[in-house]
Amino acid sequence: MMIHLVLVQMAFIAIYGASxxxxxxxxxxxxxxxxxDPRIVLDDAVxxxxxxxxxxxxxxxxxxxxxFLRAVHVAYPQLTSLYSIGQSVQGxxxxxxLISTTPAERTILKxxxxxxxxxxxxxxxxxxLLLRLIQHLLVNYPKDDYVRFLVETTNIHxxxxxxxDGFEVSREGDCGGVQGRYNANGKDLNRNFPDLFRGGKxxxxxxxxxxxxxxxxxxxxxxxxxAFHGGALVASYPFDNKEVKLNLPHLSGRYEPxxxxxDDTFRHLATMYSFNHRKMHSAGACFPGDTVFxxxxxxxxxxxxxxxxxxxxNYVWNGAMELTLEVGCCKYPRGETLPExxxxxxxxxxKYLGEAHRGVRGQVFDSLxxxxxxxxxxxxxxxxxxxxxxxxxxxxxxxxxxxxxQVEADGFATHEETFQVEEGRxxxxxxxxxxxxxxxxxxxxxxxxxxxxxxxxxxxPRRQSxxxxxxxxxxxxxxxx
Numbered sequence: 041m042m043i044h045l046v047l048v049q050m051a052f053i054a055i056y057g058a059s060x061x062x063x064x065x066x067x068x069x070x071x072x073x074x075x076x077d078p079r080i081v082l083d084d085a086v087x088x089x090x091x092x093x094x095x096x097x098x099x100x101x102x103x104x105x106x107x108f109l110r111a112v113h114v115a116y117p118q119l120t121s122l123y124s125i126g127q128s129v130q131g132x133x134x135x136x137x138l139i140s141t142t143p144a145e146r147t148i149l150k151x152x153x154x155x156x157x158x159x160x161x162x163x164x165x166x167x168x169l170l171l172r173l174i175q176h177l178l179v180n181y182p183k184d185d186y187v188r189f190l191v192e193t194t195n196i197h198x199x200x201x202x203x204x205d206g207f208e209v210s211r212e213g214d215c216g217g218v219q220g221r222y223n224a225n226g227k228d229l230n231r232n233f234p235d236l237f238r239g240g241k242x243x244x245x246x247x248x249x250x251x252x253x254x255x256x257x258x259x260x261x262x263x264x265x266x267a268f269h270g271g272a273l274v275a276s277y278p279f280d281n282k283e284v285k286l287n288l289p290h291l292s293g294r295y296e297p298x299x300x301x302x303d304d305t306f307r308h309l310a311t312m313y314s315f316n317h318r319k320m321h322s323a324g325a326c327f328p329g330d331t332v333f334x335x336x337x338x339x340x341x342x343x344x345x346x347x348x349x350x351x352x353x354n355y356v357w358n359g360a361m362e363l364t365l366e367v368g369c370c371k372y373p374r375g376e377t378l379p380e381x382x383x384x385x386x387x388x389x390x391k392y393l394g395e396a397h398r399g400v401r402g403q404v405f406d407s408l409x410x411x412x413x414x415x416x417x418x419x420x421x422x423x424x425x426x427x428x429x430x431x432x433x434x435x436x437x438x439x440x441x442x443x444x445x446q447v448e449a450d451g452f453a454t455h456e457e458t459f460q461v462e463e464g465r466x467x468x469x470x471x472x473x474x475x476x477x478x479x480x481x482x483x484x485x486x487x488x489x490x491x492x493x494x495x496x497x498x499x500x501p502r503r504q505s506x507x508x509x510x511x512x513x514x515x516x517x518x519x520x521x
Contacts, residue, residue, distance in 0.1 A: 091115035092175045098375040099164055099212065100171060102132055102204045108171065109135050109200075116178055119143065119191065125199075126252030129224035132204040134252050139177050139196045147195075149403070149468075151263040151396040151435050154197040154360075155389075156253075159230050159267055159350065161206015162220035163371045163520075165381050166268020170200045172382050173389055190393050197260075202249055203229055215370035216271070223247055230267075230521060231346065233353035237281045243348025253350065257358045261426060263435040264396040265354050265362035266313075271520030272366035273323040274333040275313045277306035280340035280349040280364075280521070298341035300355065301422035304439050309395060310337035310363055316388035326369035340364065346521055359418075359426025361437050366520045399438035399461055402469040404428050404447055412473060415449035420456070447471050 091111040094100065100108060113122040121143035124133040142150065155173070157166030177196070180187040190196065201207060203223055210220025222228055225247060232250040234240045282298035300306060314321040314336035321336040331343060340346060354362035367385055404412045411432030418425025419436060420443070428434050440463045447455040453476040459469050 088175060088179055089115065092178060094171055094175060095375075096379060098378075099168060102201075102208060105167075105171065105200055105204075106133070106135065109137050109174075112137065112174060112178065119178060119181065125256040126248060128203070128205045128249055129247070130205045134199065134202065134204070134249065136197050136199045136256075137174055139174065139191055139198065140194065141192045142195075146431065148431060149401050149433055149435075150193065150195055151401070152195045152197065152260045153264045153393055153396045154199065154262050155266055155268070156199045156202050156350075157268040158201035158203050158207055160221045160228070160269060160371075161203040161208070161223070162210035162214060162217065163268075163270035164201075164207055164210065165270050165367050165373065165378070166365070167200045167207070168378050169268065169367065169382060169385055169389065170198050172386075174198055176386070176390075186390065186394075190390070194393060194396055196393060197262075202253070210372055212372055213374055214372045217371070220372075223249055230269075230350055231348040233348050233350055234357070235281055235347045235349075236279070236352060236356050237283045238347060250350075254353075257354070257360070261429050261433065261435070262354070262358060262360040264309075264393075264437060265351075265360045266365050266392060267350055267362060269364055269366045269520050270368050270371040272326055272330075272333075273320050273336065273369055274343075274366045274520075275310035275320065275337045276340045276343060276351075276364040276366065276521065277310045277337070278340060278352050278355050278362070280346040280352050282341045282345055284345065295342055295344050297339040298345075299339060301424065302355075302361070303339075305361060305399075305437055306363075307337070308439055309361060309392070309437075311335060312395065313363065313365065313388045313392050316391045318384045318387075320384075320388075340521070343521070349521070356424055359424060359436070364521055371520075395437060396435075397466050399436050400443070400445070400459060400467040400469050401433070401435045402471060403432040404434065404449070404471045404473060405432060406452070406473055407475065412449050412452070415447055415452075415473070417445065417447050420444035420446050445469065445471070447473065449473060451475060 091114065094108065095104075109122055113120045119139060119141060121138040121140075123136055123138070125136055126134050128134060136154075140150070155170055157170045158164050177187055177191060181191050182188070205224040206220040206222060208220075211217070225245075227244060227247050229247060229249050231243050232247050233243060233254070235243050278300050279298035282296060317336065323333070323336055325332050331338075333343075340349070340351065349364075351362040351364050354360040368381060373381075404415045404417070406412055411428070411430070413428055413430045413432060415428040415432070415434075416425055417428060417434040417436070419438070425446075426434060426436075438461045440461050442458060442460050444456055444458045452473040455471055455473050457469065457471060459467055461467050
């Protein structure tokens with residue numbers, strides 16, 4: 041039986057892996073270079089310019105991380121932009137480094153992608169992976185066709201730490217504890233967003249770090265995203281939460297999936313990451329009694345229910361496809377293990393960025409050729425969509441198939457148009473709207489029914505009862521996500 045399972049898994053890797061390697065192609069004579077995997081040209085310390093050098097076997101605290109990001113921007117001003125989306129409770133900047141050939145200007149239909157690390161302060165492997173990704177992209181840009189393609193055709197936003205305050209009080213070598221998990225107000229940032237299954241209400245007092253993420257998402261129309269965590273080895277996809285009633289199986293420890301209308305795309309993204317990771321697709325349980333994830337992927341709710349999570353918020357309110365990437369069984373492993381984590385994730389991180397070019401993209405115009413901003417764009421029979429940018433742009437990651445695009449905007453008649461997505465090629469679809477219709481089209485768009493987070497200063501943490509403090513401790517102890 042075991043031999044049979046191994047043979048089946050090997051066949052799956054061979055077939056699916058081949059299709060993934062061939063998944064990104066583009067029209068024109070220069071399409072063939074993008075079919076190749078990243079060549080991983082330079083990673084040795086000797087070849088890395090001084091501004092890009094990192095401690096190869098250690099973590100980078102806030103001051104070191106800040107100095108590195110600033111040095112990178114100074115050394116590569118033509119390829120980077122360094123900005124902060126806000127501050128943590130204790131006043132640390134929430135840094136983002138944009139890597140692109142056009143960091144200071146808008147390029148029509150260039151997709152926006154983001155990686156966010158260190159949401160839980162005591163899960164810092166993602167923080168270090170993202171610093172190494174910055175190094176890798178900039179060093180290999182002149183030498184690797186795939187990396188050059190990413191940087192020239194994608195706006196890559198890298199946020200190494202969403203919870204810098206929590207990281208500073210965490211303990212290296214603590215694999216399963218909770219010290220440093222929360223922000224400086226004692227709040228779990230991956231439980232702090234509006235929740236679809238709670239009527240769009242914020243899950244707890246809005247925190248400055250979560251508010252900053254929400255504000256950031258109103259400023260840029262992100263297409264693809266991933267958040268890095270630790271404590272498990274799996275790629276998790278929405279929904280994380282589910283509408284539950286009493287006496288359901290979860291009360292006895294069994295959870296049920298909560299699937300989005302884009303479940304086919306999410307499964308693809310998760311499997312793509314898992315099978316490009318050196319270990320994730322074949323990993324067993326992290327610890328005795330832990331969940332085993334077939335192929336290294338899971339629906340979030342099927343693992344356990346989580347209210348106020350960031351990946352659901354990205355999808356429902358922004359239309360961004362986000363995964364939660366659990367990149368290791370130990371939350372805060374020793375620094376000497378970081379090179380192995382990088383080798384495990386490097387290929388997957390690079391290939392995942394390319395998935396932003398899958399599906400359909402285009403612009404929405406009026407009859408005079410002017411771009412229509414803030415129009416609601418979605419795929420028919422898929423409830424959650426996005427809004428067009430100020431240039432009328434939209435993107436949607438989709439698997440091969442035939443779809444119907446629905447566009448609604450105030451003062452215009454609703455528009456529907458059928459199109460096809462082919463494997464390996466993005467579909468360009470421009471839409472012209474005609475005047476007409478008095479209704480408020482936004483009221484019919486599902487994700488508009490719920491308000492965005494309250495963008496206001498967070499309140500001082502309220503004193504908690506002994507019971508609630510213990511409950512929070514035991515719920516978080518040893519848990520990922």
